[in-house]
Amino acid sequence: MSPTTNTVIQVYSAVRISGPLINGLRNDVNVILNGVFDGSLNPWVPTVTGLVGLVTGLVNSLLFTLVNGIASVGIPLPLGLGQPVLYLTETLSIAANQAWYLQADVYLINAQVSTSTSCTIYFRTDQEILWQYYYDRCSQQGRINGSGIVTKAATSFYTQTACTGSTDVSIGFDNIIWRLYPLAAGLSPIVLTAVQVLTNNDFGAGVLAPWMQNFVSATTDVTITTARALQVAFNRIAATASPCSITQTLNRIRAGQTYWLRASVAVTIASSAGVAGLGARASTCDIVLGANFWSTTATAASSVWNVNVTGIATSDYTNFTMFANCYGNAVATVTFDNIFLTRDVTLF
Numbered sequence: 436m437s438p439t440t441n442t443v444i445q446v447y448s449a450v451r452i453s454g455p456l457i458n459g460l461r462n463d464v465n466v467i468l469n470g471v472f473d474g475s476l477n478p479w480v481p482t483v484t485g486l487v488g489l490v491t492g493l494v495n496s497l498l499f500t501l502v503n504g505i506a507s508v509g510i511p512l513p514l515g516l517g518q519p520v521l522y523l524t525e526t527l528s529i530a531a532n533q534a535w536y537l538q539a540d541v542y543l544i545n546a547q548v549s550t551s552t553s554c555t556i557y558f559r560t561d562q563e564i565l566w567q568y569y570y571d572r573c574s575q576q577g578r579i580n581g582s583g584i585v586t587k588a589a590t591s592f593y594t595q596t597a598c599t600g601s602t603d604v605s606i607g608f609d610n611i612i613w614r615l616y617p618l619a620a621g622l623s624p625i626v627l628t629a630v631q632v633l634t635n636n637d638f639g640a641g642v643l644a645p646w647m648q649n650f651v652s653a654t655t656d657v658t659i660t661t662a663r664a665l666q667v668a669f670n671r672i673a674a675t676a677s678p679c680s681i682t683q684t685l686n687r688i689r690a691g692q693t694y695w696l697r698a699s700v701a702v703t704i705a706s707s708a709g710v711a712g713l714g715a716r717a718s719t720c721d722i723v724l725g726a727n728f729w730s731t732t733a734t735a736a737s738s739v740w741n742v743n744v745t746g747i748a749t750s751d752y753t754n755f756t757m758f759a760n761c762y763g764n765a766v767a768t769v770t771f772d773n774i775f776l777t778r779d780v781t782l783f
Contacts, residue, residue: 498521523608535565537614540611555684556568559593566581632688664771667679700739747782
C-alpha cells in the first residue's frame with residue numbers, strides 16, 4: 436500500500452537514538468513481516484478478549500480482516516456484552532537493549548462525532564508499550580511515529596484497541612514498520628515539540644470524561660460546578676482518612692522526559708466552632724497532583740494555589756491522577772481547574 440498523505444494525526448516526536456548508517460551501509464532491520472498486508476493478514480493473528488459469554492458470531496465479527504489492503508475491523512457500539520479488546524499479533528523474537536523506530540498508518544472512522552465514542556490504541560510488545568494514543572470522538576487517519584529502547588526481551592508485537600461509546604466505529608492499520616538499531620550514541624533528527632497531554636482541562640463542557648473516578652469514598656461527592664470546575668466535596672467527612680482520586684489516561688510520559696504542570700487548586704474548610712473540644716477548624720486536606728509532581732496540605736478556611744512546576748519524569752507514566760484526602764470534623768471542599776500537563780518542555 437502507498438503511504439497516506441493525511442496529516443491529521445501529528446508526529447509528537449521521533450528521536451533516532453542510533454543512526455541508520457554505518458560507513459554508508461544501513462544497520463537497521465525492519466522486524467515486522469507483511470506490515471503492508473499484501474494480499475493477506477498472514478502472519479498476523481487477530482483475536483478479541485473481554486466479552487461476556489462466547490458468542491461465536493460476535494467474536495468473529497470483531498476480528499480484523501483484510502479490506503482494500505488494510506487490516507480493518509468494525510466495532511458496533513454499544514455492545515452490552517462487556518468491554519472488547521481487539522488484538523492483531525505477530526510472533527517475534529526480540530532481544531533487549533536495542534534502539535527502535537516505529538511507523539504505521541492508523542485509521543479511525545466514527546459513525547457520528549456528536550457522541551461519546553472514543554478509542555485507545557496501543558502498539559506494543561508482550562512486555563512493554565511502545566506507543567499509545569486516546570482518540571476522542573472524531574474520525575482521524577494518518578501516520579504515527581515513535582522511538583525508544585527495547586528494555587525487555589519480547590516474543591510478540593501487537594496492536595491493541597479498546598473502544599467505548601454509543602455509535603459504531605471502524606479501525607484500520609497499514610504500513611506497519613518497526614525498525615531495530617544497535618544501541619549507540621546518535622543525534623535526534625527532529626527537535627522535540629512540547630505537547631500538552633491532558634484533555635478536558637477546564638471541564639468547559641460540563642462533563643467529567645475522559646477523566647475517571649478511580650476511587651471515591653462514601654464521604655465524598657464529585658461534581659462539575661456551574662463555573663465549570665471539578666469539585667470534590669467531603670460532605671460526610673469522617674475523622675479517618677477518606678481519599679478521592681480522579682484519573683486520566685495519558686499518551687505516555689517516559690522516564691527522562693521533561694514536564695510542565697499548571698493547575699488551579701482551591702480548598703475551603705467549613706467552621707466547626709461550637710463543637711465541644713474542637714478548634715475553629717478541625718479538618719485537614721492532603722492534595723497530590725500526578726506522581727508527586729506537586730503536593731500540599733491545607734488546614735485554613737480558604738486556600739488557593741496556582742500550581743506551576745517543571746521537572747523530569749523519574750519513571751514511565753500512563754495516567755495522571757488528582758488525589759484529595761480530607762479528614763476531620765468540618766466539611767471540606769477541594770476544587771480543581773485548568774489542569775495542563777506538557778511534556779518535552781525546555782527547562783531553564
